[in-house]
Amino acid sequence: MSRRERLRAETTREIKAIALRLLAEGGPDAIALRAIAREMGMTAGAVYGYYATRDDLISTLIADVYTALVDRLEAARDAAPADDPGARIVAWGEAVRGWSVERPAEFRLVYGDPVPGYRPPPGGPAAEAELRACTGLVGLAAAVWPRRPGRPEDGQFGWGDFEPGLTAHVRSEFPGLPPAGLALALRMWGRMHGLVALEVYGHLRPQSADPAKLFRVEMCELVRELGLR
The missing domain is CATH 1.10.357.10 (Tetracycline Repressor, domain 2)
Incomplete structure (x- = not known):
């Protein structure tokens, strides 16, 4: 994998890990792309580049x-x-x-x-x-x-x-x-x-x-x- 591919794979894993933690802490309603973006220090638009919805x-x-x-x-x-x-x-x-x-x-x-x-x-x-x-x-x-x-x-x-x-x-x-x-x-x-x-x-x-x-x-x-x- 190229460096760019590795970084994308790592970011994808982090997004999913945070989503599962939010799920455990607050239930399905707590899963929000904007909340994940804030926690990762990313813009919402950047997260939407990984998951459109x-x-x-x-x-x-x-x-x-x-x-x-x-x-x-x-x-x-x-x-x-x-x-x-x-x-x-x-x-x-x-x-x-x-x-x-x-x-x-x-x-x-x-x-x-x-x-x-x-x-x-x-x-x-x-x-x-x-x-x-x-x-x-x-x-x-x-x-x-x-x-x-x-x-x-x-x-x-x-x-x-x-x-x-x-x-x-x-x-x-x-x-x-x-x-x-x-x-x-x-x-x-x-x-x-x-x-x-x-x-x-x-x-x-x-x-x-x-x-x-x-x-x-x-x-x-x-x-x-x-x-x-």
Whole structure:
């Protein structure tokens, strides 16, 4: 990289770092290009040379944050034995919680209420990371499916129960997985995400002295219900 390219890359990283700090301190409304410019000792026009609008910056932050999350989830999953789907489910879930409680503001940016006034780009700001997360979670369900005891409710699901784009992706990536397998993946996600959201938004701590223990027991119970332990 040329000196000019290095300086631009460093400035871009600094802008994003300040934006994430403002997010953590004051929520999404605190992210303002002019505020970032003042803190960096730049003119507002100079910052607009890096991000033309606040929406562009927020889209970049969401993509970066979501990608960092998925990197962590995949690494945790792959650190567990490939022939132990139960351990991989627990590892994925624990990584979801670990990342979320360490970075509550970033969790809210990705999974919380829409940022006021923000207009995402067509296809969403983090389509690639979202697809990776979806594929990883459905992959966990697909690995469990051959070992899981059948349930009467499995027959209630058809491909028409799901968003067409999601259905097409799952049927392409996991051709042997029935619609109930996709439903299982979404239900697994709900059990992971539900407790985490309660904790991040401050609703769980008053009732539980040890949310980490509560979450781990829930993950272990999920694995047992799937007939793996």
